[in-house]
Every structure is written in C-alpha cells, then in structure tokens.
Amino acid sequence: MDLDNSTALLTDHYELTMVQAALRSGTAGRRAVFEVFARRLPEGRRYGVVAGTGRVLDAIERFRFGDAELEWLTGNGVVDAPTAEWLAGFRFSGDIWGYPEGECYFPESPIMVVEAPFAEAVLLETVVLSILNHDCAIASAASRMVNAAAGRPLIEMGARRTHEGAAVAAARAAYLAGFATTSDLEAGRRYGVPTAGTAAHAFTLLHDSERHAFRAQLASLGEGTTLLVDTYDVERAVRTAVELAGPSLGAVRIDSGDLGAVARRTRELLDSLGATDTRIVVTGDLDEYGIAALAAAPVDVYGVGTKLVTGSGAPTASLVYKLVARADSAEPDAPMRPVAKRSAGKPTRGGRKSALRRLDGHGVACAEVVSIGEPVLGPRERPLLVPLVRDGEVVGREPLTAARERHAAAVRELPPTALQLSAGDPAIPTEFVNAGPRP
Amino acid sequence: MDLDNSTALLTDHYELTMVQAALRSGTAGRRAVFEVFARRLPEGRRYGVVAGTGRVLDAIERFRFGDAELEWLTGNGVVDAPTAEWLAGFRFSGDIWGYPEGECYFPESPIMVVEAPFAEAVLLETVVLSILNHDCAIASAASRMVNAAAGRPLIEMGARRTHEGAAVAAARAAYLAGFATTSDLEAGRRYGVPTAGTAAHAFTLLHDSERHAFRAQLASLGEGTTLLVDTYDVERAVRTAVELAGPSLGAVRIDSGDLGAVARRTRELLDSLGATDTRIVVTGDLDEYGIAALAAAPVDVYGVGTKLVTGSGAPTASLVYKLVARADSAEPDAPMRPVAKRSAGKPTRGGRKSALRRLDGHGVACAEVVSIGEPVLGPRERPLLVPLVRDGEVVGREPLTAARERHAAAVRELPPTALQLSAGDPAIPTEFVNAGPRP
DSSP: OOGGGOOTTSSBHHHHHHHHHHHHHTOTTSEEEEEEEESSOSTTOSOEEOOOHHHHHHHHHTOOOOHHHHHHHHHTTSSOHHHHHHHHTOOOOSEEEEOOTTOEEOTTOOOEEEEEEHHHHHHTHHHHHHHHHHHHHHHHHHHHHHHHHTTOOEEEOOGGGSOHHHHHHHHHHHHHTTOOEESBHHHHHHHOOOBOOOOOHHHHHHSSSHHHHHHHHHHHHOTTSEEEOOSSOHHHHHHHHHHHHOTTOOEEEEOSSOHHHHHHHHHHHHHHTTOTTOEEEEOSSOOHHHHHHTTTSOOOEEEEOHHHHTGGGOOOOOEEEEEEEEESSSSTTOOEEEOOOOOTTOOOOOSOEEEEEEEOTTSOEEEEEEEESOOOOOTTEEEOOEEEEETTEEOOOOOHHHHHHHHHHHHHHSOGGGGOOSOOSOSSOEEEEEOOSOO | OOGGGOOTTSSBHHHHHHHHHHHHHTOTTSEEEEEEEESSOSTTOSOEEOOOHHHHHHHHHTOOOOHHHHHHHHHTTSSOHHHHHHHHTOOOOSEEEEOOTTOEEOTTOOOEEEEEEHHHHHHTHHHHHHHHHHHHHHHHHHHHHHHHHTTOOEEEOOGGGSOHHHHHHHHHHHHHTTOOEESBHHHHHHHOOOBOOOOOHHHHHHSSSHHHHHHHHHHHHOTTSEEEOOSSOHHHHHHHHHHHHOTTOOEEEEOSSOHHHHHHHHHHHHHHTTOTTOEEEEOSSOOHHHHHHTTTSOOOEEEEOHHHHTGGGOOOOOEEEEEEEEESSSSTTOOEEEOOOOOTTOOOOOSOEEEEEEEOTTSOEEEEEEEESOOOOOTTEEEOOEEEEETTEEOOOOOHHHHHHHHHHHHHHSOGGGGOOSOOSOSSOEEEEEOOSOO
16 A cells, blocks of 8 residues: 555554554454544634544545555554554444534534444544644634635635645635635645635846836736735836736735735725726735724735634644543443543543534524434524444545535524624533433 | 655645746746745744754655646646646756754744756745744744753654644654654654654543553553553552552553642652652643643653644744845856845845854854855854755755754753743844855
8 A cells, every 4th residue: 555645654653552452451342432522612712613524534534554554563563463463454434423514613512423443433533633623723713814804805825834734734724614715736636726826026036127027927927917016116016017917907916014005005006097907915914803904995805824824823623532432342232331531620521412503583503502312403403413434434525615605604604793803702602411312 | 656746736826827927038047046034033932943854855856747737737727838848847956055954043044045047946935935834833842842841751742733744744843853752653654753652531431440441551561551540530540550560660641630739649659659660741731831830840751732733832933935146147157146025024135145153162152143145154153054955966864863963952052041931032143244245
C-alpha cells in the first residue's frame, strides 16, 4: 500500500498500545460507543459549524495498515507481533452517525457517534478529532465572516499563513461556510472549490513601472482582471489602471492603509473616470470585526487570509472523543452499559446520545435537545444525527455544495442573536433529557 | 507523476497567473531576489525559532507539474497553453540561502533568501510561507515551553487538536525545539521523532473495573508503563497501581484537577508505598505559563497538546515573502536593482540582505545585524545565512537532531531576558546597516 495514502499512522501512539493491551485482556471486541462533542464553544461564540465530515469519511476508508506501516510499528517496538497481525487485517466494520456537514452545533452536541468493537473505534480517535477540530474551527470562524459581510462575496486567501495541508482543508471549510472562492489551487482540484486570484506587489515591482506591470497583466488576463493599486500611490495607480484597461476594468485591490477611507476615495475616483462597474477588493488582516466595520464603505469583495485559517482567535474547536457506553463482554449480544469518567472538572455523561433541534412556532430554533436514549420527535423538532457509515461502508457521502446549502439554511433558522459578533452565550441552550432505554 | 507527491498545487492561484503574465511580457526571466522575514514577533515574544527548512527543501524537490496538475490547470482556465508548457518543464534552478533550522530569529531577520528567475521564485512563495509560518510558530511556542520546563522532559501530544498533516509537522517542530517525544506516529516514521504514549480514560472505562484495566495494561506493556490514575479517584487508583505493578511502576499520569496539588499528594503517596522511582506525568491544557507554575511541584514529565499545536496564542509566524531586488532585463548579466513597495503601514526595504549575530565579550548575543550588501565580519560576529539550494540542487539538508542541537545552543547564547515568559521586547535589537555593494 502506498504510504502517502494510508491515514493509519496519523494516530497517537497510545491508541495502538491500548489496542494491544485490550487484545490481550480479551476486551478489544467489546462493542463500544464513542461520541465527539465540545464541552463548550470558544469564548463568546454563539454557535459552531460542523465541517470535515466528508474528510473523515475519506480518512476512514484509507485507514489501513500496509506493510510499510506495520514494519515501522514492529521495528520500533510500538506493538507486538499479534497486534501487528490484527492491524494488518483491520477494516473498520462499525457504524457512524453524525450531524450532517454544514449543520450548526452547540455545547455537548454529539456531532459524531461511533459504534464498533472497542479496538476499531479507539483507533479512529486521533484522526477523527484532528480533522473535525481543525475544520470545525475554520468553518465556525468563516461563518461569522460570511454573516459580517452581509451578502458581499469573500475570497479565502490564507494558504500562506498555515500548514500547507491545513490550507487545503481550510479552503474547503470556508467554502462550506459561505465563502465564494479560494486562492488555494489544491482545494480547487481536490474539492472543487472555485479558485480566484489577483496579483501581488512583486509583480508590479518586477516591471519597470506600475504602468508596465498593469499593461502586462491586462495583456495576459484581460480587462476583467483585478489590478493591485497600492504598491506606490493608490490614486495614481487607479488612474493608470482605468487609462489602460478602460471603464470595464474588472476590479482593483487595496491591501493597506485605512481600507474604508481608501475604498471611498477609490470609488469616487473610479466613478469619476467612468469605471462605475469596476469593483473594489479589500484585503489586509481582515477578520469578522474588520469586515463588519467596512459595511458602509463601498467595498465589493473581501479577501481574508490569516484570521480565517487561524480560526479568528479559536484555532481548534476543542472537540473530544469520549467512550460513553460499552458492552459487558465481547459477545455480540452482550448488553451495553453507560460509562463515564469522574475526573475533576472534566466529567463525562455516560450513555449514548441522540440529538434534535427544537423550533418555535415561527420556525426559529429555540433549543438543542440532547437525550440519552431515543426520543419521540415532537412536531417542531428535527433529528440531527444521520447515518454516515453502516457496517463499515460509507453511506453518508455528499457533494460539498450540499453541505454549503445546508449551512446557509441552518444559520437562517437560528435566532437573530446568533448573528451578533459580540461575545455572548450560545444562540440556543442545550437541554438534556433522559428518554429512557432505546426501543 | 503521483498526485499525492507533487506540491505544485499547494500554491495560490495568482502565482500562476503572474507567471503567465510575466511570460507574455518578457519579464519572467528577470533574475529576482525574494526574502522571507517577519515584520515583528508575535505580541510580547522575545525571539522566534526557525523551523521547517528541511520540509521546505523536500517541498521544492517535489514541486513539479505532472500531467494531472496541468490538465486541471488548463481545464479550469487557470493558465493558458504556453504557460502550461512552461510549467511542464519547470524545475527550480536557482539558489536559496537561509538561517539554518533551529536558529533564533528577530524582527526583519531574512530567514530565507531565494534568488532565481522571477517566474521560478514567485511560484514557490505560497508553499514556502505555509511551511515556515506553521513550523516557526510551533517551534517558537515549543521553545518557550522547553525553557519553562527547566530540564524536565516534555511530550508533544497535540495531534488531535490540529489538522492531521499539521500535527506531523508540529511534532517535528516541537522536537526540534527540545521536546523529548511525540504521540504522533507519523512524525516518528517520517522524521524519526521518538514516540511515546500512556493510556486514555476510555481504556479504564472499557474494563469492568480500574483494577481490571490496570492489570490488562501491565500484562501487555510491562511495569514500566504509565498508568492513568484520574478516571475515578486518584488516591485509590495510585494505591491499586502500585499494588499491581509493584514499586517499579514506570509512571502515573494525572490529567485533571489542580495539577500541582494532586502531584504533591501523589508523590507523597507513591513514596509512602515505596514507589520512589515512579514518575509523575501531568497533562491537561498546559502552556508555558502552566508549566512554569508547576516548577516547584514534584512533576517529572509534562504532556502538552492544544497549546503547542496552536502556537500558544500565536498560530502563525506572520512571515512574508517579498521581492527586494530584480534585474533590469532577462539578460543573464543584467544589473540587479533594489525594489520596495511603499504601501501604507507595510513598506519593505529594497536590496538583498545579509545577516549576522553580534556577541559581546562574554559570548552573549547583543544584536541582530541585517545589512544590505555583504558586510565584513567582525571578530565577535557570526554569519547567519547558509546555502540551502545551489543551482536548483539541495545542498543544505541535515538530520533533524542537528537542528535540535543548534537550537539549544542558539538559546543558550541569548541574553537572560530571552527566557522571560512575560511579554516584552525582542531579546536583542535588530540593527540595519548599509554595507555597500556586494563584492
């Protein structure tokens, strides 16, 4: 098996040693339920966004121990020979449910539920959390930026500020949350995210003059291109741009200074030159607050980089993967028992959860209901968990655009407070109910 | 070419359209110098750590446009046919110098200098910055944690809190900065970072009792293992652990509660049970401040996760890649001209830089000297730039352990203020000199 394609070593050392010890003690085959949830949202956030589900499904399909992985594991004493043999035959055979991608989540929402023999389910912990913690963090920040932009398009351009692989996933998460395009070409190829670009200061500096640079860009990319106008003097650059491109110049980009003030002067100048349809793209360390502050400025497109790929202050979603129930023995029909740790400050709630969102009479979400056991759905309640994997087969794959549409709908359903950028409580409360044993 | 191995699309859209426009305007072949530097360190930090250089060299060697990449680029209208043809033949042919990996850096330190025809050098911008911005951010945070731990070993265990690929790079960066081990198996395989692990609460909960779980772990992993003792009641767990393992139990891990107080009680209990050599591992949202606060507690090993992989408040190093000089024409001998943008608040300094570190009479660093042109080295000055790539061939590859040793030495050379965790100015000032034209 190709090393680059296996995800099996994107795993913590202890997952494998726990499998080894459980194989030996006879507990590895006990049916187990693990749940992914966040104890709380990042400070002051109103909701979280489920993202990465599709990537988790891909990672699980590629979670195989090939010869190269097994040689390394045994050669380095991570696992013994019987464990290596078990790993060689490992295929995830269990069931996974989850909130569909793009859905919103709240504290304690069980956004993914994994049921499988213990050894199979525990092996997935690290890679499942890596993907969801990253992608949910980025999508949650992106969604706030989309709200702040109030309909104006956003370009994701943060690839250079984060790990090269994380950049691809961040572009995917941002698109899911409503960004229009990304600068990252691999995100375009791998996930079909539309890509876009402008030009860098280096391109202007390369040429003998700004005029020379603009002429070169227009000759190659056409008058619909975006010219970067702040390398030397914005006003002079805008005049040169319109002179060379004519009034149908696509856009100008401003990357420095007081973006609102410069955008206003630039708009006036463009209009006075007849370039009334030329758009203004602003970039430069924007976050959701910076975007909102430009609401009254004549900005057409926002480019967001650093703050998007770093989750705008919350670079991880702090999701955990906790055992909540397990069988008393490895027999197939052994009864399941809720389990919970009592660690100081970090207790867990035992028992497998279901979740639904309750709406009020106007169709506005009013509660996240997390129940132990299977609740009977009320008339204004919709279930949140959907099947993702059944008997080891992926059944929950969907196009990224479906998740993008779902996210837009999920945000529309939230109460208005969800759209506030100011720090506060989650937009809806999480209620716990004990629905009794599953039917 | 295997898609998974090419790094060529880990690139921003505009890098390729700039190449296209420059090819058409005849400027693509102009010799250019780009420099990587940070305008400032993250708020309050005393120094930065160069990390990722080895990964950059790997990425450059794999920066090739294969059929799959080219088909996608032309099929999606990113570049035209002549540009695709040029990309098909692309091999980086230029020269790269850099601060060796593990070295410390300061504001405006030119940690990497790329000289090549413009089109070749601009293509590398995104992936070079992605790698360095991530790895330097992690290593810079890790170095502070290592200082705070004052000789006690640190385990990196943050894989689950960050993107699965970033996790591997983070483990590498942490090891470079002085961490002892990582939980991430892929970092072990790919970079030779020693891996380590303990056990999770799920393992205890899987078994019929804590005693059952400890016995299973000891039977499989031996008495040198680390038992997790805070699932239910720490004191009871420690008693059970020593009862089952005997006094040569390797270690116990505490993951919750007031870590200092629990560590003290646990140490007393272990000692009273004769387990005087059993070590105490503490984990649980530790950062450099949390580590320092435990200096007086009987802690033997720190495990650090979230705060390490998120850069402890500074998840990106904010490095930029700026054109500082370029030839007047594409002729091989055309004279080079310093260039700089004047963008408001973001000006750059034109001209290719050299850098050296000046030491005082006691061998303590006292200044970072960045000069335009090639300075004459004084007796207590050491040059900071080393060759990494020459005529397209990697010449600067070295074992990760070399970078690790270099980092330890570089920190020892800094003035004591560098080790303060409190926010403040960079440990040494950056001085600019104009050394005149290069000889």
